Amino acid sequence: MQSPQESPGPVAYLAGVGTALPGDPVDNARLAKAIGVNDEWIDVFIGTRTRHFARDLDSGEVRWSLADLCAQAGERAITAARIAPEEIEFVVMGTATPDHLMPATVNTVTDLLGLDQIPTYQLQSGCAGAVQALELGRTLITGGGYRTGLVIGGDVCSKHLDLNRDLSGAAPSDLVNYVLFGDGAGAVVLTDEPRGQGxxxxxxxxxxxxxxxxxxxxxxxxxxxxxxxxxxxxxxxxxxxxxxxxxxxxxxxxxxxxxxxxxxxxxxxxxxxxxxxxxxxxxxxxxxxxxxxxxxxxxxxxxxxxxxxxxxxxxxxxxxxxxxxxxxxxxxxxxxxxxxxxxxxx
Incomplete structure (x- = not known):
């Protein structure tokens, strides 16, 4: 392996990562029973073994909000980076499934993390939103004068699972959403110099x-x-x-x-x-x-x-x-x- 090459200009560094998955993993047999489909179909068509849900499959009760999961991931990223929470100078978040249209979920997360008087940004996008958030965080570090920031991505897709619905005649484009998706959140701390993972x-x-x-x-x-x-x-x-x-x-x-x-x-x-x-x-x-x-x-x-x-x-x-x-x-x-x-x- 050749030695690292320095990129011209300022560099942002990934100092720590944290993630959060709600509850115990739900396997295909458990999910198939809940929605009334064949678990072999899930395995053959999707190839996903387990997933995690923020709501209980039996009662439909919401046990974790997106903000809850993102705050957990953020706390773990800060711990992994070995920095103090007050060192965080901005929070950027990407999601396709915010808890509300207003207030922006990123602000609820920032509150749960005990942070105040810092810029917050929420990007509405699918899985590319996490990369968009990373790009914005990197830009704030390398060109915005900030030294340390938190970048978060998460989704709670189970809000779209109607467990009372008869899926026997559901179109494949609809049915796939009952077996493809799960819930979760993740976060990274970005810094202007090598810290933590560097x-x-x-x-x-x-x-x-x-x-x-x-x-x-x-x-x-x-x-x-x-x-x-x-x-x-x-x-x-x-x-x-x-x-x-x-x-x-x-x-x-x-x-x-x-x-x-x-x-x-x-x-x-x-x-x-x-x-x-x-x-x-x-x-x-x-x-x-x-x-x-x-x-x-x-x-x-x-x-x-x-x-x-x-x-x-x-x-x-x-x-x-x-x-x-x-x-x-x-x-x-x-x-x-x-x-x-x-x-x-x-």
Whole structure:
């Protein structure tokens, strides 16, 4: 492995990672029984073994809010970074499933963390929101005059699970949302100098690529005027996702490598898109980095959106040694966003 290359200009460093998953894992047999489908279908079609839910499958009771999970993840990231909470100078959060339209969930999280008088930002996006939040946090560190900040991503998808609904005639685009997703949150502390894990964030890619394309996923919200309309809250074009995401993932990989001046041999760890167990395996094979260690979690956590890149990072940081490099690739199919980032252990 070649020695680390310094990027020109200021660098942001990943100092600590924290994650939070609600409750015990729910396996396919348990989920299949709750929603009335065959657990073998879940395994064959999705390839996800377990996931975590913020609400109880039997009673429907909400046990954790998104803010609860994000605050837990934030606390753990701060502890892992070995910094004092009062050193945090800003909080950035990405989510597709805020607890409320107002107040922004990031502000509730900041309150739960005991922080005050600091800037907060909430980005509304799917799984690319975590990367967008990382990019904003990195920009605030490298060009905004801040020394330490907290970047969070999380989603509570189980709010869309109607356990009383008869799914016997449900369309595949609807049914997939009952088995694909889970809940969770993750966070990282960013610093302007190597602290804690001391992992340099070398590049962040975030690019809209959906001009003229139909959305691959839509999540609706309902107001008082339209709450009784008979339409799905969550819709997926799974065929479009299955066809397009591997192609876009490969484009992201090569764009990052070209920008960095790295070769495929320079990559020690690959964090591939985490759509489902089966899709992740397919994409990893297509990206064809045989010398890189795959870092994936979706088969055990479910697709929990903006939490996923942080869950991958949590699994990664303990494995990296000085000079090693990692590439993360994430694709958002809602209106098609390319995203990813590159890390190097200082």
């Amino acid at each position: 992992i340099a964030v070398r590049r962040v890619l975030n690019r809209f690529t959906g001009l003229g394309r139909e959305p691959g996923q839509i999540i609706d919200w309902f107001g008082l005027a339209d709450r009784h309309e008979d339409r799905q809250a969550v819709r997926e074009d799974y065929k479009a996702i299955e066809e397009s995401v591997p192609v876009i993932a490969e484009e992201i990989l090569w764009e990052l490598l070209e920008e960095l001046g790295w070769t495929t041999d320079d990559v020690d760890f690959l964090l591939p898109p985490q759509l489902s167990g089966h899709m992740t395996r397919k994409i990893t094979q297509q990206l064809n980095l045989p010398g890189a260690v795959e870092v994936s979690c979706v088969a055990d956590t479910g697709n929990n959106g903006n939490a996923l890149p942080f869950l991958q990072l949590d699994a990664l940081v303990g494995q990296m040694t000085q000079g090693q490099r990692a590439l993360a690739v994430a694709v958002e199919s809602s209106k098609w966003i390319k995203s990813g980032f590159a890390l190097e252990k200082a």
